[in-house]
Amino acid sequence: MVNHSRRDAFKLVLAGAAAPFSLRAAAAIPCARRDETPVRWRTGIEGQRQADLGDGTYRNPIVAGDHPDPTILKDGDDYYMTFTSFQSSPGLEIWHSTDLVNWVPLKPALTRPLGNVFAVDLCRHAGRYFIYIPAMVGDTGWSIHVIWADHIEGPWSDPIDMKIGGCIDPGHVVGEDGRRYLFVNGIRYIRLSDNGLAADGALQQAYSPWRYPDDWVVEDFAPEGPKLLRHGAWFYLITAVGGTAGPPTGHMVITARSKSVHGPWEHCPHNPLVRTTSAAEPWWSRGHASLVEGPAGDWWMVYHGYENGFRTLGRQTLLEPIEWTADGWFRARGGDLSRPLPKPKGGRRGRSGQALSDAFATGALGAQWSFHDPRPEDTRRIRHEAGGLRIAARGSSPSDSPPLTCLPGDRAYMAEVTLDLVGGAEGGLLLFYNPKAFVGIGFSPHTMKTFEYAQEQPWMRAPMATTRVRMRLTNDHHVVTFHYSHDGGKTWVKHDLRMEVSGIHHNVFGGFLSLRIGIYSAGEGSIVARDFSYRAIDAG
Structure with missing residues (x-):
């Protein structure tokens, strides 16, 4: 009886749907925005939206669709990026750019199933490329794995389980002592062997992250996604806090600095550097950032966010300019990310999308x-x-x-x-x-x-x-x-x-x-x- 009632109800709905109507008017979900000017992207392959607007500006996202937890590598005049691939196989597609705005996929680095793959770190050391991979393999719990290659397009090695258990979100850095380290969620760190393929010590607490005010609406504290950069005399530790999803005002970018990877770490007085403060903004839950130097020597921040009204597309990759300030810190200066921004200078424009x-x-x-x-x-x-x-x-x-x-x-x-x-x-x-x-x-x-x-x-x-x-x-x-x-x-x-x-x-x-x-x-x-x-x- 229930099934027949439900079927009859659907017949009525379908009968009504047969009448002419405007699908777009009935179905479109508006994106609440501070700037009410209609958003238009330049279209590229197959009519897909394209970040490069062709007039010296770009509009976010730089990589549309579900490309979360971006990890970016500057390698001479080239830039490479990869993203969380979760349970997908092949996974860890490597993307390439020469201007930070136009990106094309090359090849997957992970060609066989490894499990549930979370936020990875792509780096180069002593002429060799490495990807540090947190993976949940079956019911064994999280462990950090590593793959390596002599060329960015591979072939990549089989994954090596480094036996660093219970950790996600690795961030590789070479310390002032010349040794290699991985920072992980927590925010903890562990020394690596010289070849970067094994742990050489125990996990240690590295940093107690800056805390936001208690009345802020966030998902949870969740200190994660540590990415490190040596700039001048300082190491900068860029961290995500506030939770990855949940309320749109949760995820954020904070930073700290130290003269040593071993600390002590000093909170940035300008934290948070990036945060969605209102559900009316075009991008929600912005975080998990890395800094990268542009082709002309200026600096940029790459991170992810949900598009207002389109969580179904997953977390997409965003690019925002930063500037170094007189006090030795940096700040984001992109403003309203719904508007076009000037492209990085000095880059060579390449193909975009697939x-x-x-x-x-x-x-x-x-x-x-x-x-x-x-x-x-x-x-x-x-x-x-x-x-x-x-x-x-x-x-x-x-x-x-x-x-x-x-x-x-x-x-x-x-x-x-x-x-x-x-x-x-x-x-x-x-x-x-x-x-x-x-x-x-x-x-x-x-x-x-x-x-x-x-x-x-x-x-x-x-x-x-x-x-x-x-x-x-x-x-x-x-x-x-x-x-x-x-x-x-x-x-x-x-x-x-x-x-x-x-x-x-x-x-x-x-x-x-x-x-x-x-x-x-x-x-x-x-x-x-x-x-x-x-x-x-x-x-x-």
Whole structure:
């Protein structure tokens, strides 16, 4: 009786939805801003929003979509950055820039599943590149791992477990004594061996961070993300406090300085250097910062934040100018990050972004793709064939079949893919957060299925004999519409159910993730994905 009532209620909703209306007017969620001038980005590949506005200015984010905990390395005239990759595999994509604004991905440094990977640190020492990786492997708890390479594009070594347990957010530094150290959440530190591949001592408390006033609205204290810089006679320790998500006014950037990595550390009198003070601001929960010298010798701060109204996109990468002050400290001077800012001077502009569309014509998995939380054997589920990517089936639904995902960075977009069903497999197109939070449609050889908020809706099952279907997903400012076609996209049928997904984010489901486009393959046999296409609807 309950199921019939719910089905009837949905029929009424769908009947009403059939009338003409403005999707954008009904669905758009406004971003509260101090500056009410409409935001426009310059569009790049596939209509995706682009930071470089082409007139000597840029608009944040510099890397759109879920790219949290940025770690940045200046290496001569080049800049490299990577981000938290969580359970995705391949992971730790290395990005490259020559001007701090235009970024392109190179290759993943972590090619096999390691577990849940949190905020890492990318550095170079004695001509070798290192990435220090906190990872939760199974039920063994957090431990710091390290990989290394002689060239930034690899090959990278297999992960080495350094047996530094219970720690996340490493920050590498060479002390005034010439020894290498890792600082971690807490804020603690540990000496490393000269080759940087093992601990050489015990964890010690390094610094008791500055405390904000008790009446500030934050998530929790959470001192984390220590990044270190030697500038002049001082070591600067840049730290995040206030919690990573929760209230938009929580996360913040503070700093301290010392003549020695062993302390004592002096609080900056200007703390916090970055903080969201109002939910009306364009960027929320700003923190986890690193400092980097620009091409012309000026200085910049790179950190992450949630976009107001679009937590579903995850934490995105932001760039803000800083200046060194006469008292030997520094301050942020970007102001309202919703407005264009002057680009760093002296850099050479390069390409920006990457195409998400994929004809699956090469023998390698595109940089845009990764499995969500795969087992080690899941990376062997894929095989390239002429004009397609074969994905072996696993599990019975998107809840237990890790989807192949790619990461959008736009507020509104459209994605399409053609799936061939082989050997009785079921496949479909999703917006996927985690196994408990996703929406989508799927097809078996005899049935169309609908997944709404991680639940398959049996009352919406429809008999449909097919072994090939093209699917379209439209996410228009959180309102999701599906279409499908049995003639290769010449004619389309609109799926009866629209879904609203603005609530599928960390503050509801945990995990610090984002909504990704996903392709799943379940049941028996396999699917072959062909001609995946992506297009941003607009950049506003």
